[in-house]
Amino acid sequence: MGVLNNLKPESVFRYFEELCSIPHGSGHMDPIADYCVAFATAHNLEYYRDDLSNIIIVKNASKGYEQAPAIMLQGHLDMVCEKTAESTIDFLKDGLTLAIDGDFLYAEGTTLGGDNGIAIAMALAILDDDTLEHPRLEAIFTVDEETGLYGAEAIDVSMLQGKKLINLDSEEEGILTVSCAGGVTAEGLLPVKRQQSEGIQLKIQLSGLLGGHSGVEIDKMRGNANILMGRFLYTLNKEVNIQLIDIAGGQADNAIPRLTVLNILVAEGDVDKVKALAADYEHTLNNEYKTSDPEMKVTVENLGKISTAVFSKDSQEKTIVLLLALPNGIQAMSADIEGLVETSLNLGVLKVQEEGVALVSAVRSSIETAKKAVCDRISALMESLGGSVEFVGAYPGWEFKKDSPLRETVIRVFEKQYGKKPVIEAIHAGLECGFFAEKVEDIDCISLGPDMSGVHTVEERLSIPSVERTWVLLLEILKESK
16 A cells, blocks of 8 residues: 555545656656656547657546636656665665655655645646546646756647646745746856875765755755855865865755765874864854754764875865855845845855866846846856856746736635635746746746645655645636636
């Protein structure tokens, strides 16, 4: 028996559990796309699959809805793959280990992929049920949303009839998203020179950070482990004669890094001094981040004497300057919408490769020129240090639509079900609605979804009761779209 067998709505959680059994990290979409094609074939539904493995499945209108405008249901197939240090999962081969804690669903030692597996599960459950009342449905399942919305950028929607799109990639029940920021991924490389040296290898680990989604949770002012380790590296370099071996932290540009590891060489007589500096820095961080990240730890492990390749002095100095000066976090708040982050960036991935130090940052802004200004700052810094940066995966923002019949329908149905008005919100995170707005003339979009927390982290939780309420809401929206 499945872990989720007794949960309601049964069909939604059955499909969600099946999806979770299939590896579907960004960049590895074929297995889950095969599953969707098999589903469409088994249910005799029209489907399309492109070279990237984007999937579109079409279901004809139910009786009495033949003349109603078609509705698109949209979500993405990929998930952010983060795991604890203890987890042995191979995200390319293994499914997730699901577990229930009261009203919440999670995956043991990993991200859950409720973002956005629950959207796919809901859409499949609707496509599977011939008792439901609805217009023509066009279910759109995109790939590689988490790494740059590449699927939505490339997908051909010319065969579709719909002008109304319900995106199911929101994470707070009762909040209807009607606009979002645009963004781009900055991939930087700082070439380094190396030399052979020997000394005591110290492994320094900064851990215990909460992390989170670099769009939705950037306003929580949580620490970025990569940036904070760069700050400590600057202090070490001032106080001790260190030699940099490598530094690495973060697994995705859109996840705020929770852990960064630094390896250095020092003289035997400096080991205690480094440990003392680490203890002082931990105290500093616990004071500065006592509200947002109260459990930060800075640990030092003595790995003994070795002979190894280290950064040249010049390369080490440039790496430290880069990590200390690189813009990160909130850059501007909106002057028009109270509480909305306008512009931000997140150094999500930091690692040392053979050719140098590689950095990947997610840049977001609801104003295109502000986004460009941040990119220019990154470019200027990288170029001044002899490095380079490439901007990839740019995606457009989604502008607010003043006249939206779909939004009015959703609000009316929501008020009837919940007895209160929903919150109408613009968000700083990127949604695929921007690309669909470019592809479909006069499209009418809205985004909704059940409650999720800890998205993009191993603390990800999905509210089971919220899924059921959102499911009822979605079915009623379709029923009212006649």
